Structures are given as structure tokens and as C-alpha cells.
Amino acid sequence: MTSVEPLVARARSLVANAGGGRVVLGIVGAPGSGKSTLADAVAAGVGAADAVVVPMDGFHLAHTELERLDRVSRKGAPDTFDAAGFVALLRRIVARDEDVVYAPEYRRDLRNGVAGAIPVPRDVPLVIVEGNYLLLDSPPWDQVAGLLAESWFVEIDEAARLERLIARHVAFGRTPEAARAHALGSDQRNAELIAASAHRADLRVAPSPTVDR
Structure with missing residues (x-):
């Protein structure tokens, strides 16, 4: 397992070497791998004044709209995101020519994103973007990697990942049986696609025991 301290030091080094420019760090992983918690831990280690986390899930x-498209059962697949909108937001974040860029936040209790929930001020030097498909090679996802200063892929034992994922689904209202079926069905197909992109990452990391998202 990887301690968060060396990763915080690596993130700080990226900022120090950027010469005053903004660093966009990508953290990638399958559902339940711990990428969200790792992103939050690194941001906390760097400091709230110097780092902000922008989740792709927003x-x-x-x-x-997923109901209209008959894609509810595949929610979380690449085509169930506004990928072009995500790329456009990243370009604004990288450009750093606005006082504040607002990013959306996904609310599991609402099953929807909430617009304008995450402020990214111009003076914040480190933006940590976390999500499933940052390293995908199909358009428009293939534009993301070029906007990242560095990418980290979170690797975890598959049995542990599934256990965490099933527990999360149960916590948000699914029965244990439905949670397991979803984790081994739609989620697993997504996880396999994400795993196939791991070789494009600059660094592979393992989450700490406390990472559960």
C-alpha cells in the first residue's frame, strides 16, 4: 500500500516545478478503487489554499436524460457522461484566465449533478481531477490526457474493490442482491475498460486501508 505522504510530496513537487503555472493532476481508477478518497487526501495534504478537487462524476x-436514452442500467459507462463538457471545463481550468471557474458536483442522494458547486479560483495552483475515464483513448475522452500534467492510476485488489463497491451500493439504497448484481454487471464492464487504460498513466499507486471510494 502507498502512504499518502509521498504522493503529497510528489504533488507539491509538480507545483514547484511548474514555475508559477497551474498543475492539473489526474487520478484514475475503477469504481470502488479509492480514487476519490485519495484525491481528497492529497488535496488536504497540500492544503485547501493551494489545491482543489474536481470530480469527473459531476x-x-x-x-x-438517461431514462430518455434508455441508458439507466448502464449509468457510469463512458457515453453516460457529458464528456465534451468535461473536456471544455478542463480547458478553462488549464487556461487559468478567469477569476473563478465553477465545476459541477455529483450528488448520489439526488442521482444527479449539481451545477456550479465547486469553485476553482485562479490563484489555486493545483487542481486534482479524479474519474474513471481520464486515460481513455476514444474521443472526446482522448483529449483529457493532454490536459494533465501527470496522471496516477489507483490499483487495488479486485476482491477488496468489489467488496467496497457493493457496500457503497447498499449504503445508497440497493438491496445486497441488487448491489452485487450491479457491481458484477454494468460496473464490471466499466472497470475492465478502465483497467485497459492503466498503461497510459505516469504512476500506479495503491490506496491506503482507509480509502473506500
Whole structure:
């Protein structure tokens, strides 16, 4: 397992070597791998004044739109996100020519994203973007990697990942049986696609025992 301290030091080094420019760090992993918690831990280690986390999940298509498209059962697949909107936001974050860029946040209790929930001020030097498909090679996802200063892929024992994922689904209202079916079905197909992109990462890391998202 990887302690968060060396990763915080690595993130700080990226900022120090940027010569005053903004660093966008990508943290990638399958559902349940711990990428969200790792992103939050690194940001906390760097400091709230110098780092902000922008989750890709804020770009989930609205649940009503997924119903219209008959894609609710595959929610979380690459085509169930506003990928072009995500890329456009990243370009604004990288450009750093606005006082504040607002990013959306996904709310599991609402099953929808909430616009304008995460402020990214111009003076914040480190933006940590976390999500499933940052290293995908299909358009428009293939534009993301070029906007990242560095990418980290979170690797975890598969049995542990599935256990965490099933527990998360149960916590948000699914029965244990439905949670397991979803984790081994739609989620697993997504996880296999994400794993196939791992070789494009600059660094592979293992989460700490406390990482559960």
C-alpha cells in the first residue's frame, strides 16, 4: 500500500516545478478503487489554499436524460457522461484566465449533478481531477490526457474493490442482491475498460486501508 505522504510530496513537487503555472493532476481508477478518497487526501495534504478537487462524476448525464436514452442500467459507462463538457471545463481550468471557474458536483442522494458547486479560483495552483475515464483513448475522452500534467492510476485488489463497491451500493439504497448484481454487471464492464487504460498513466499507486471510494 502507498502512504499518502509521498504522493503529497510528489504533488507539491509538480507545483514547484511548474514555475508559477497551474498543475492539473489526474487520478484514475475503477469504481470502488479509492480514487476519490485519495484525491481528497492529497488535496488536504497540500492544503485547501493551494489545491482543489474536481470530480469527473459531476458530468453524469441527468437521470431523466438517461431514462430518455434508455441508458439507466448502464449509468457510469463512458457515453453516460457529458464528456465534451468535461473536456471544455478542463480547458478553462488549464487556461487559468478567469477569476473563478465553477465545476459541477455529483450528488448520489439526488442521482444527479449539481451545477456550479465547486469553485476553482485562479490563484489555486493545483487542481486534482479524479474519474474513471481520464486515460481513455476514444474521443472526446482522448483529449483529457493532454490536459494533465501527470496522471496516477489507483490499483487495488479486485476482491477488496468489489467488496467496497457493493457496500457503497447498499449504503445508497440497493438491496445486497441488487448491489452485487450491479457491481458484477454494468460496473464490471466499466472497470475492465478502465483497467485497459492503466498503461497510459505516469504512476500506479495503491490506496491506503482507509480509502473506500
